[in-house]
Amino acid sequence: MSISHIEHIGIAVKSLENSIPFYEKVLGLKCYNIEEVRDQKVRTAFFMVGQTKIELLESTDPEGPIGKFIEKKGEGIHHIAFAVKGIEDQLKRMEEQGIMLIDKAPRKGAEGLDIAFLHPKSTLGVLTELCEDKNK
Ligand code: ZN
Numbered sequence: 001m002s003i004s005h006i007e008h009i010g011i012a013v014k015s016l017e018n019s020i021p022f023y024e025k026v027l028g029l030k031c032y033n034i035e036e037v038r039d040q041k042v043r044t045a046f047f048m049v050g051q052t053k054i055e056l057l058e059s060t061d062p063e064g065p066i067g068k069f070i071e072k073k074g075e076g077i078h079h080i081a082f083a084v085k086g087i088e089d090q091l092k093r094m095e096e097q098g099i100m101l102i103d104k105a106p107r108k109g110a111e112g113l114d115i116a117f118l119h120p121k122s123t124l125g126v127l128t129e130l131c132e133d134k135n136k
Contacts, residue, residue, distance in 0.1 A: 013057065115129055
């Protein structure tokens with residue numbers, strides 16, 4: 001398995017505007033990008049911590065994945081994302097090992113990364129994302 005690092009940690013929040021000040025004023029991080037991912041029905045705000053990002057996720061639609069998550073569980077950690085090499089091969093290998101895939105093939109996520117989610121039923125309850133930056 002070729003995980004190089006934790007690419008980001010996804011945190012569901014009700015409002016980016018109300019959440020960014022905690023990360024900037026209390027933790028002293030800098031929000032370097034805000035981006036809407038229509039496909040996921042979210043707006044995202046990014047902070048860099050070493051080579052790992054914090055990705056705040058605000059729902060743009062109550063029926064979207066983050067809208068439903070917040071309704072069920074409230075704000076909090078939503079997923080963990082690992083940076084991998086050869087995402088297609090990794091998905092194939094995991095499927096062969098019996099892991100349930102949410103995405104059988106990678107799709108485009110925020111910041112132009114290729115991403116795919118593994119089902120939390122197969123990952124000890126943690127929604128797990130694989131990411132690959134093919135521009136690197
Ligand atoms: Zn993510």
